[in-house]
Amino acid sequence: MRFCSLGxxxxxxxxxxxxxxxxSTSRVMxxxxxxxxxxxxxxxRVGLAAxxxxxxxxxxxxxxxxxxxARMARKHxxxxxxxxxxxxVLGEHAIPSALLxxxxxxxxxxxxxxxxxxxxxxxxxxxxxxxxxxxxASRLGVLTDVGxxxxxxxxxxxxxxxxxxxxxxxxxxLHDGPYPPSLKKRVSGKFGHLDNDAAASLLSRxxxxxxxxxxxxxxxxxxxxxxxxxTAFATVMGxxxxxxxxxxxxxxxxxxxx
Numbered sequence: 001m002r003f004c005s006l007g008x009x010x011x012x013x014x015x016x017x018x019x020x021x022x023x024s025t026s027r028v029m030x031x032x033x034x035x036x037x038x039x040x041x042x043x044x045r046v047g048l049a050a051x052x053x054x055x056x057x058x059x060x061x062x063x064x065x066x067x068x069x070a071r072m073a074r075k076h077x078x079x080x081x082x083x084x085x086x087x088x089v090l091g092e093h094a095i096p097s098a099l100l101x102x103x104x105x106x107x108x109x110x111x112x113x114x115x116x117x118x119x120x121x122x123x124x125x126x127x128x129x130x131x132x133x134x135x136x137a138s139r140l141g142v143l144t145d146v147g148x149x150x151x152x153x154x155x156x157x158x159x160x161x162x163x164x165x166x167x168x169x170x171x172x173x174l175h176d177g178p179y180p181p182s183l184k185k186r187v188s189g190k191f192g193h194l195d196n197d198a199a200a201s202l203l204s205r206x207x208x209x210x211x212x213x214x215x216x217x218x219x220x221x222x223x224x225x226x227x228x229x230x231t232a233f234a235t236v237m238g239x240x241x242x243x244x245x246x247x248x249x250x251x252x253x254x255x256x257x258x
Contacts, residue, residue, distance in 0.1 A: 001114075001135040003162065005252030006042035007034065008144070008217045012249070013065050014039065015142065015164065016048065019113040019135040026112025029056045029078075030131060030142060033064040036071045046255065050076040055111040057103070057118075058082035059145060060125035061089050073099050081109070081116070085127020105129050119156035121146040124191040132156055138258035140164070141206075144218040147192040149202045157206050161258045162213035164247065165203060167229035168193035174223040187223070196224065196232040204236040213256050215245035 006014040012033035019026050027048070032039055040050055056078055059065055066086070073080050073095050081101045103109070105127070108117045115134040123145045130153075133140045141160035143153065157163065174184055174195070186192050194202070203214065214237060216229040230244040237243070247253050 001138050002255045002257040004046050004255045005247040007252045008247035009249035017133045021113035026114045028111050028114045031065040032068040034068045039068050055079045060128035061086045070095050083127040122191050148190040164215045164217045166194045166218040167196045167199040167216040169195050169220045169223035170228050171195045177223050200232040200236045217247035
């Protein structure tokens with residue numbers, strides 16, 4: 001199994017997971033918050049075309065995660081998986097029913113050789129989920145857009161060989177930054193986004209000997225820096241900054257393999 005990010009942050013998100021099983025290859029995109037042409041261009045940068053995707057799985061309805069999903073699905077006939085709550089509020093981003101499948105947040109499903117395990121996470125959306133992806137041997141846990149951690153989140157992410165974890169903001173930078181008070185309260189609230197220290201605390205409870213990749217994701221351009229996020233993660237992992245990845249807004253990150 002290998003995975004890459006096409007971009008991560010408030011301006012758009014997309015992550016691709018690929019599993020090769022004998023002669024067949026399955027690829028799933030998690031979220032698509034970029035425009036059609038931009039998504040196609042970003043796929044090209046990692047050696048893929050839109051018709052290489054077998055499905056898009058959606059975490060929630062915020063535009064930086066779902067803004068490009070319907071257009072990608074319609075143009076390239078890509079099946080889309082999302083929760084009933086997310087589908088209910090799509091509006092202009094509605095997906096053709098023939099391409100639509102619904103996620104039970106407590107039920108694992110498969111797209112070809114990719115095992116997809118959804119799990120619930122606190123965020124200010126109607127029925128948000130996050131995902132663990134697997135190939136039967138390795139597991140990739142992804143957690144972005146979550147305001148607080150729960151026992152259920154920790155149990156879902158235990159024993160993953162790779163983790164992509166939100167480190168959205170530095171609390172000091174957010175407090176002193178340009179956001180209005182209402183937005184600061186939302187971002188730092190229990191249904192908002194994880195700060196560096198909260199994400200690092202979660203990571204400290206998830207680390208284990210077989211953990212191969214840790215990537216800090218969904219960083220705020222205004223309220224965080226890659227150095228701060230990676231330092232927080234490296235400190236609890238007891239490793240070098242170079243051992244911690246960073247999913248940036250403009251380029252995401254290149255393929256990593258489990």
